[in-house]
Amino acid sequence: AKGAGKGQWRRYQSELHGAMVERLELRSALEHSVKEGQFILQYQPIVDLATDDTAGFEALVRWDHPTRGIITPDQFIEVAEESGLIVPIGRWVLDEALRTVAQWRRLLPRSRAPYVSVNVSVRQFRAPGFVDHVRTALQHAGVPPQALMLEITETLLMGDEERIWAELSALQEMGVRVAIDDFGTGYSSLGYLRQRPIDVLKIDKTFVDDMVDNSQQAALVSGIISLAQTLNLTVVAEGIETATHRDMLLRLGCPLGQGFLFSTPVGATEALHWLTGPAAV
Ligand code: C2E
Ligand code: CA
Ligand code: CA
Ligand code: CA
Numbered sequence: 001a002k003g004a005g006k007g008q009w010r011r012y013q014s015e016l017h018g019a020m021v022e023r024l025e026l027r028s029a030l031e032h033s034v035k036e037g038q039f040i041l042q043y044q045p046i047v048d049l050a051t052d053d054t055a056g057f058e059a060l061v062r063w064d065h066p067t068r069g070i071i072t073p074d075q076f077i078e079v080a081e082e083s084g085l086i087v088p089i090g091r092w093v094l095d096e097a098l099r100t101v102a103q104w105r106r107l108l109p110r111s112r113a114p115y116v117s118v119n120v121s122v123r124q125f126r127a128p129g130f131v132d133h134v135r136t137a138l139q140h141a142g143v144p145p146q147a148l149m150l151e152i153t154e155t156l157l158m159g160d161e162e163r164i165w166a167e168l169s170a171l172q173e174m175g176v177r178v179a180i181d182d183f184g185t186g187y188s189s190l191g192y193l194r195q196r197p198i199d200v201l202k203i204d205k206t207f208v209d210d211m212v213d214n215s216q217q218a219a220l221v222s223g224i225i226s227l228a229q230t231l232n233l234t235v236v237a238e239g240i241e242t243a244t245h246r247d248m249l250l251r252l253g254c255p256l257g258q259g260f261l262f263s264t265p266v267g268a269t270e271a272l273h274w275l276t277g278p279a280a281v
Pocket of ligand 4: 182
């Protein structure tokens with residue numbers, strides 16, 4: 001039995017070693033791809049659940065690897081955050097998303113002008129000059145601050161980094177909107193929601209998934225929506241995959257949503273077609 005234990009330990013060590021080598025390889029490949037600019041953005045419509053109109057798009061990054069093809073963020077964002085590479089990647093994401101939304105807005109009447117919602121990791125907020133970068137990026141793209149929404153996580157909400165909150169408030173005063181992503185999965189308290197510069201709660205797709213067969217989950221979703229109404233916040237439900245999801249959310253008073261029922265994330269050109277589609281002519 002002692003021998004078997006030793007064997008297991010060796011196997012464990014070699015697996016651990018393998019995982020470390022893999023992470024290091026991923027990191028250096030990622031570093032290279034930042035220099036080469038191997039990233040692309042896809043856009044998923046955020047839809048008015050009552051009218052089916054598109055209000056905006058969430059920008060989602062993909063790594064366009066020359067040999068491995070499209071790599072989704074769940075396979076590299078963690079390493080990007082640990083290594084700090086998320087900072088240059090995130091800068092590019094913001095610039096690119098704003099360039100794209102500027103193009104869309106030039107081609108559409110003002111009443112149909114969409115916004116773009118960009119994911120920002122805590123690490124990016126902590127990097128010096130984040131807010132300045134947002135300001136200059138808006139100016140360079142030539143879009144009003146109202147064309148931009150930033151999605152942050154509850155982790156940031158729980159922190160007491162006053163510098164970050166002061167900067168976020170400054171952005172919000174300019175007109176940039178701030179959304180809490182994956183709301184309900186973290187442990188933020190209600191107090192924070194009142195004190196912080198927040199405009200939107202995004203209900204995580206796990207709640208949407210479960211609410212159909214689980215009345216407790218449905219009550220939770222309903223609770224989040226009433227909370228948002230009380231605090232004067234907008235709600236976006238994520239991961240709407242079926243008409244049942246949509247109808248139930250509408251009944252509960254949720255104004256906006258995104259998910260495969262409407263569209264998967266698509267390229268900028270396809271997103272534009274989505275905006276100028278049948279409804280526009
Ligand atoms: P997220 O911000 O919660 O984004 C929603 C994810 O759910 C996206 O996955 C989207 O493609 C997927 N999704 C949308 N509708 C549905 C649906 O109806 N059903 C299901 N099952 N999934 C749906 P994606 O694009 O793989 O992104 C994963 C995560 O990576 C994002 O989660 C976000 O946390 C992160 N991420 C993506 N782009 C960026 C970025 O530019 N910067 C940073 N920091 N993080 C990013
Ligand atoms: Ca998001
Ligand atoms: Ca989310
Ligand atoms: Ca998520």
